[in-house]
Each structure stands twice: as structure tokens, then as C-alpha cells.
Amino acid sequence: MLSKKTQYAFHALIHLAERADQGPVLISEIAQEKNISIKFLENILLELKNAGMLGSKKGKGGGYYLLKPPKEIALAKIIRLLDGPIALLPCVSLNYYERCENCRDEAVCGLHEVMSKVRDASLKLLENKSLKDILTKNVPIPKLG
Amino acid sequence: MLSKKTQYAFHALIHLAERADQGPVLISEIAQEKNISIKFLENILLELKNAGMLGSKKGKGGGYYLLKPPKEIALAKIIRLLDGPIALLPCVSLNYYERCENCRDEAVCGLHEVMSKVRDASLKLLENKSLKDILTKNVPIPKLG
DNA sequence: TATTTAGTCTATAGTTTATATAGGTTTTAT
DNA sequence: ATAAAACCTATATAAACTATAGACTAAATA
Numbered sequence: 001m002l003s004k005k006t007q008y009a010f011h012a013l014i015h016l017a018e019r020a021d022q023g024p025v026l027i028s029e030i031a032q033e034k035n036i037s038i039k040f041l042e043n044i045l046l047e048l049k050n051a052g053m054l055g056s057k058k059g060k061g062g063g064y065y066l067l068k069p070p071k072e073i074a075l076a077k078i079i080r081l082l083d084g085p086i087a088l089l090p091c092v093s094l095n096y097y098e099r100c101e102n103c104r105d106e107a108v109c110g111l112h113e114v115m116s117k118v119r120d121a122s123l124k125l126l127e128n129k130s131l132k133d134i135l136t137k138n139v140p141i142p143k144l145g
Numbered sequence: 146m147l148s149k150k151t152q153y154a155f156h157a158l159i160h161l162a163e164r165a166d167q168g169p170v171l172i173s174e175i176a177q178e179k180n181i182s183i184k185f186l187e188n189i190l191l192e193l194k195n196a197g198m199l200g201s202k203k204g205k206g207g208g209y210y211l212l213k214p215p216k217e218i219a220l221a222k223i224i225r226l227l228d229g230p231i232a233l234l235p236c237v238s239l240n241y242y243e244r245c246e247n248c249r250d251e252a253v254c255g256l257h258e259v260m261s262k263v264r265d266a267s268l269k270l271l272e273n274k275s276l277k278d279i280l281t282k283n284v285p286i287p288k289l290g
Numbered sequence: 291t292a293t294t295t296a297g298t299c300t301a302t303a304g305t306t307t308a309t310a311t312a313g314g315t316t317t318t319a320t
Numbered sequence: 321a322t323a324a325a326a327c328c329t330a331t332a333t334a335a336a337c338t339a340t341a342g343a344c345t346a347a348a349t350a
Contacts, residue, residue, distance in 0.1 A: 058346050111156075171325075184310070187327080205318055207326055
């Protein structure tokens, strides 16, 4: 399962995507709309900002906003940023590979083979779907405030 | 990622499967062969026993053994037993469903839809592959001791 | 330009869950 | 009886999660 952090990040990013090009969005607005602890959300958005995914503006009229169009932000990228590996085992991770300490030879490990396939199947979806693809369907988004 | 517990369980079960019909296998043998802390492994095997997946025999000549043929133990079952949900989000889990607290309506949540597909893709593999399918390839298994 | 206000940024602390260890108890075979 | 093995309970350690307090920054306005 994805961590709470990543789950919240998804919902927050969806909210930001739905309000793209409408100027900075308040943390408090996202927190209220998505039912997330405002302070925890604060940390998450900051992490996303430091990773280059979000921009922010301080002071009155400030808030957070996407730095790229939603279409260009793959779901896989969000998961990797906050949760790390998408694979079920370290030894089949593309981006966070670690040698398996429990088997003598990965090349003949049957587990390795199956888990690689699971990873590929997941990645096929998560790499090709973007924030734009997961926006709330059939719902007009009013500007709050 | 799968928890350490589940990762260790997989390797232990593979070991047991490779020695099926050879009588009880010592915890210490598995621990040494798979490089797992013997005490942690003890807890894991006990949990698998209490869940009905393993049998055990106490005392001299004792150990653990599979209660069913490896072919009949699906990988998904092992994961669910120790790690819980296979899905990435609680709201798309088949066996551990929880309502999403962060979105107003699951029916129109785009995240829900994509994550359901990821779940299905993973399950297709994990439900259909068994312990038998992940045994070490091309390796004759000698009886130790 | 001083002040107020709205907001981000930083640090930290408490709580829970995951991982691991230690020691003692019970059962079984010989 | 003795030794070997699983079993049980308690505890220690580390990581993840949640929450809180206060510092800092930018904008608005008088």
C-alpha cells in the first residue's frame, strides 16, 4: 500500500491540477476540501516543492501551484518521490535496486522473475497515466473564495 | 513494497516447498540458508502456522512443513496473510476495503479508476502464480544434514 | 514606511507500527 | 533423564505517521 503521505499528495495534486492557471492555492483550502491535517499537508507540499514539482508564493495571496502542466506529471513520479520503489521487492526495483540478501543467485530466483512481471504491469499504467488522467470526472470546478 | 516480514516469508516458503515430502524442516536451517534472523523467522513461521498454511512438529526431529502442495498456494494469499492489502489504496482493495476519506465521491474519482487497474494487473499475476512457480530454477536440491 | 495580516518554512515531539532480540517454557525422541 | 526442537512472552530499537509551536517572509494598507 501507498503511505498516507503519498495518498494525501495525490489528492492535493489533483486539487492543484483542477485549479491550474488560477493562481496559487491555499494549503488550508486543499486541507479542508480533501479532509487532510493542514500541518501534515504543509510538510508534504513543501517536500514536493523542494523536489521541483510545485512552486509556492509567500505572503498574502500566496499558496502552492503546479510548475508543469498536469499532463506532464506521471503518477509513477509522484509515488517514487514520496514512497520510493514501486516494485514489491528491492531486488526488482528499477530506481531503487538493492541486491537480495536472501537468495544466492537472483538469476535463478523464481520470485525475482514473477515480481519483475508485477512491476512491469504496474509501471505500464503508472508511467503512462498522468495527473491529467485522474482528474475528477464530469465535475465543473468552481473557483472557491 | 512488501514488508520484510513478507519478503522473508516468501523465501522461507520457497525453502519449505523445495523440501516438501522430506519431513519437518528446522527453523535454523531455513534461517541459515536464507540469511534471515532466526528469531524473527520464528515469529513469521508461527504466524503462518496459526493461519493454517504450515504444520509443525515439536521436539527432536521437529520442524515446519507445508500443509498443502506448493501448487495450491497462491502468491497473493501469502501477501494478504502477512501484509494485508495488495492494492495501492484502501479504497480499491478487494479484501481490505476502506472508504476513501479524502474524496467526496469514489464514483467520479479518477485516481480510484487507475488504481483499480493497477490492482487488477497485479492480481492477475499474483493470484495465478503459486509457490511451485517460483521455485529455484535448474538447481538440484540436496537433502541437508 | 510602519504595521498588520496571511501565509510559508523549520524544527521538534508524541504516537503508532514495523522490525528485531532475548530468555524462558513445553513437547518429543532417544 | 536428557537433549533438541518448536513455542511463548516480553522487551528493545527503528521507522513512519501525526500533530504542534514558533520563526520567517511577503503583501496590503493606512
